[in-house]
Amino acid sequence: MSETPFTPSPERSAEVPATDVGYPKELEGAVTGFAARPLRVRPVRADDAERLVAFHARLSPGSIYRRYFAARPLLTPQEVSHLTQVDYLDRLALVIEDGSEIVAIARYERIPSTTTGEVAFVVRDDYQHRGLGHLLLDRLAVAAWARGLTRFSAITLLENRGMIAIFEHSGFPVTAAHRDEEYYVSFSIDPADRRDPSSTSGPRVGST
Numbered sequence: 001m002s003e004t005p006f007t008p009s010p011e012r013s014a015e016v017p018a019t020d021v022g023y024p025k026e027l028e029g030a031v032t033g034f035a036a037r038p039l040r041v042r043p044v045r046a047d048d049a050e051r052l053v054a055f056h057a058r059l060s061p062g063s064i065y066r067r068y069f070a071a072r073p074l075l076t077p078q079e080v081s082h083l084t085q086v087d088y089l090d091r092l093a094l095v096i097e098d099g100s101e102i103v104a105i106a107r108y109e110r111i112p113s114t115t116t117g118e119v120a121f122v123v124r125d126d127y128q129h130r131g132l133g134h135l136l137l138d139r140l141a142v143a144a145w146a147r148g149l150t151r152f153s154a155i156t157l158l159e160n161r162g163m164i165a166i167f168e169h170s171g172f173p174v175t176a177a178h179r180d181e182e183y184y185v186s187f188s189i190d191p192a193d194r195r196d197p198s199s200t201s202g203p204r205v206g207s208t
């Protein structure tokens with residue numbers, strides 16, 4: 001993917017060490033208001049490899065293309081390791097589970113020497129358009145801010161109205177630009193900069 005045309009925020013230190021700070025159990029929660037039984041949100045774990053492969057196998061080619069900008073019917077073992085093994089600081093991913101199945105995953109990766117995290121989302125097709133993407137952005141921003149990041153950036157396809165709407169409705173002060181078919185967003189995740197997000201009757205996270 002091409003580089004984003006945005007510059008990192010200078011206000012907070014980019015010197016947070018990239019050490020494994022351990023599994024952040026406080027990011028676990030029950031997702032209510034989605035279906036009769038609650039889903040669960042939690043940080044990804046190394047033992048999610050098989051579940052992630054199964055999740056990927058159930059994505060439509062269109063969803064895979066919008067996530068990876070390429071046809072990618074199978075993830076390589078290296079990609080699975082990269083996606084499931086994170087340090088919970090500079091690289092963090094949240095999954096949503098329905099029972100034992102992963103149905104959505106969102107991640108940030110800190111751009112080296114900055115306090116900006118690049119984010120990416122994918123929700124299984126049969127769970128899309130019901131608020132999970134919006135909820136994941138919310139949770140990911142809270143987790144990133146608590147770990148010293150100040151901004152998120154993302155590259156998405158210009159035609160990806162669902163993803164763009166999530167950013168635009170988030171209440172964060174989003175700046176956007178596009179080049180050819182790619183759409184770039186960048187925004188502060190400082191809670192003080194956030195307007196009330198557009199109201200939705202979508203799912204919410206409660207205690208487990």
Ligand SMILES: CC(C)(COP(=O)(O)OP(=O)(O)OC[C@H]1O[C@@H](n2cnc3c(N)ncnc32)[C@H](O)[C@@H]1OP(=O)(O)O)[C@@H](O)C(=O)NCCC(=O)NCCS
Nearest residue numbers: 063066121122123128129130131132133134162165169198
């Ligand atoms: C893009 C994607 C992550 C969105 O996830 P989602 O769970 O479907 O998203 P949500 O349901 O939270 O939001 C999507 C819809 O809700 C609307 N919405 C979201 N937040 C909203 C808010 N606060 N207020 C009003 N509307 C909102 C959006 O306009 C959008 O409308 P649509 O249903 O007509 O598309 C998902 O469709 C996906 O996985 N797509 C394939 C992979 C991909 O595109 N990844 C992005 C690469 S970064």
